Amino acid sequence: MLPLANGRIIMRYADRLDLQRFVNRLLSRSLLTSDEQDAILDLPCHFATVKANRDFVGLREYVDHVSLIVDGIVGRFDQNRDGLRQITALHLPGDMANLHSVVQPRATSALQALSVATILRIPHDALRAATARRPALAEALWRDSMVDASILAQWVVNVGRRDARARIAHLLCEVATRLGAPNGQNGFRFAFAVTQFQIADATGLTSVHVNRILRSLRESGLADVRNREVRVLDWRGLIDAGDFDRNYLQTEIRPEDKLRILEAL
């Protein structure tokens, strides 16, 4: 039943738009029937705002919901014995940041809002019920989790096999692509509300080093990163500097290559 307060009704409509965005993301890689799409759109959810630098999933915490990022940037963190943190993933609007928690509710890494973030919380129980009778929907969610795994693998290559300049160029290319940058278009701008310190945590560098590299990228005419905004000046040059190949992001799946493998018995 819809509550009477106007604001809440509007919010529910907005929630549905955000869920539609997630459905579209699933449809970019998987084939789903209208019933399966509706099962996502009808999920119960509630809207939450998280302050910048605030953990909303703690390390080893048991969670009973997933978090769909609506706005802002979220970082996945791990840390060493001394408490030194490393960002192991960036979650952008449209990402279901901890989809895997549906089947592994105990968090093995923390989630922190890097900027003010708005999220939709969706109960595990509802997702489990939606997928229990719809194996192709479970498959689409599984496939979405595999994109996160693919990104993580590239991040390992980034910190292990690329120098500082290439790491940052690669990160900028990745975020631009995930935010929908047309391939090869110079001048693409996107909000990137993270600090140099956070970029350093994501690339295994120090903030001063990041500062120096960003300046170098700007002076080389590749990208201008200022005031929490990125402007890609030379897309081809930035791709070369970052050794970036967008295939791992699986953003351009042809209709004939979209998959549907599992069917109900």
Add this chain to the structure above:
Amino acid sequence: MPRYFFHFRCGPEYVDDREGEILIDIAAARVRGETILRHILADDVQSGVLEMSSVILIEDEGHEVAGRVAFSDVLTLKLEGRESNMHQCEATDRC
């Protein structure tokens, strides 16, 4: 806790730190400055060109200079097992 700023200078290159980092005290800031410079020098080594004039200038919240970290503060060079800091090393022909 106070915020410290870590500016980088290398010859004509100057990179201004406008974010800074919150640290317990100047001693912690100095340790942080040493870590920062070591990271930069390590990247230099990977690239094949080591710039020994690189320094980190530490400023406090009032933007007063609170410290300076140079190459010889963060690296000890050894030659045939013999330790030498950079100033001594620079004075010999062997380095």
